[in-house]
Amino acid sequence: MVDLEVEEQEGSRGSPGTEEEREQEPTNEDSDTSKKRKTTSDVWAHFTRKKVEGKVKAQCHHCGKLYLGDSTQGTTHLRNHLARCPRMKFKDIRQQVLIKQQNKVDGTMSLSNYQFDQARVRNKLARMVILHEYPLSMVDHIGFKEFVTDLQSMFKLVTRNTLKSDIFKIYDNEREKALKITDKNGSRMAITTDMWTSINKKRGFMVITAHFIDHAWTLQSRVLRFVYVPSPHTKDVLADVLVDCFLEWNIDRKLSTITVDNCSTNDAMIRLLLNKFDTSSLMLGGSMLHIRCAAHILNLIVQDGLSLIGDGIERIRDSVIYWTRSPKRRQKFEENARQLRIQCTKELVLDCKTRWNSTYLMLSTALIYKDVFSRLAKRETSYTCLPYDHD
Structure with a gap:
């Protein structure tokens, strides 16, 4: 805990001290302290402390340049170098460390190295589009581009044609796997x-x-x-x-x-x-x-029974169509429902005529708003498909 506080104080000092302070040779006590103290900053994964002409220096692992490395100098100047180091593969020091939750009983956190892989991320993007059925044009959206750039600036966003090609590659790969499985079966x-x-x-x-x-x-x-x-x-x-x-x-x-x-x-x-x-x-x-198909046979049976009340279902269906046709009508319907103090947040839903379960959902929801239909029929002259009470 003490080490962390010391390191944070050093990082908050900003740039190194004056020229005179930087040139001052560290005492033996400082040198011993720098050797014993555990370096907690992630910067030291890219630098090594060494003595050069009696002074403590920090040598960059990537380009070999030397910088002030005494503990009193802080780490800001080292971070600044990493941001523009020509030999460093990754420009952002934050990309070097990824905190992962380990599968431990105590739930402790540990640090592990992270390496960016353009091909792997492209594959993940294509799988996301497949899984959620997103449009390919999303990679052209300005908001998505800005989000990806801020999230991972090293990722080169692909075009919709490249994304399409990646999706076909995933399809071909999965198809080959399925062929092998069915072959061995x-x-x-x-x-x-x-x-x-x-x-x-x-x-x-x-x-x-x-x-x-x-x-x-x-x-x-x-x-x-x-x-x-x-x-x-x-x-x-x-x-x-x-x-x-x-x-x-x-x-x-x-x-x-x-x-x-x-x-x-x-x-x-x-x-x-x-x-x-x-x-x-x-x-x-x-x-x-x-x-x-048993489900299809059951649907035919239920549809045959629903035909006995087909006229009533049609009036209810027409009412649902009327009040969901435009946002303005939908809003008016919701306002009248609130005025009648109907405690229901379900929205009117139109059924698929060939699926009895969707017709059931439409009827069960419309029944809750029975009084709303009657109220609106008195206020809206163009609404002429009000269901009867027995409907």
Whole structure:
């Protein structure tokens, strides 16, 4: 503790003393003290104390220059040299030390050397974009550039095209790993697949996922393909996409089941697949290949029941659309909810018609604001889709 206080006092003195004081030869007592005292400043990781012509000097490890090194001289001048040392790999002394939390019971801290790696940080940036689905254009944003520069000035921020290239490299690397895993896997694989339509371009995509038990009896899942499927989505087109995927991953002889939505197109697609595969490699000659998605069947059952109150649901859906269409309407709705002292912070949410659970969430939230809809109907003449009481 004493050493730390002494070192802080030395650093706060700023630049070395007068010329006369600097040239003064240190006494034996000073010399002994400098030898015994433990140097706590991180500066001394880059300097070595030595006596030159009877004076204590600090020699830079990088360029070999000598500076005043007596304990009474402080360390500010040494830090200033490190900031502009031509032979020093890292310009900022703060980048030399990284404090890491060690996995110790007492939670003590320890110091370890830190070396900046441009390639490693680029990889982390690409993985961050993948994980959180950030837009590639974020590397062009001024705020992000300023943040990165202040955080790590040595990192050279990449362009969006380079970032895109880094992401593809990660994809190729992970794909190679997945190929090796599926190659070594000795068990059969259960396939789940579904179609997905993008909102903005209205294009259809197919997702194909494999599930299997590895050698350690652990359930593993791997997305094999996320691929654009051209229209029309006929049985032949869907079957061709699946066959190409199975052959690419060399799992056509390892299939156990294929789970798909319960629709006539998928039924016809499975029949086509059975004609394309060697049925002797399938379980029970392929009689167990087709599995109908239980979640989809449940959704069909619930949707059939909801059709009995379909008109009421439509009025509630139209009301939610009306009051969430613009920020001004949403604000007006929230103000009326506060005036009626409704203690709820949930926002109105629009459902997806084909997913019963999202319809349930929409209805349960709208029910809380039942009185708000009635109040606003008396004040807003353009609001004409007020649900009835029995709705």
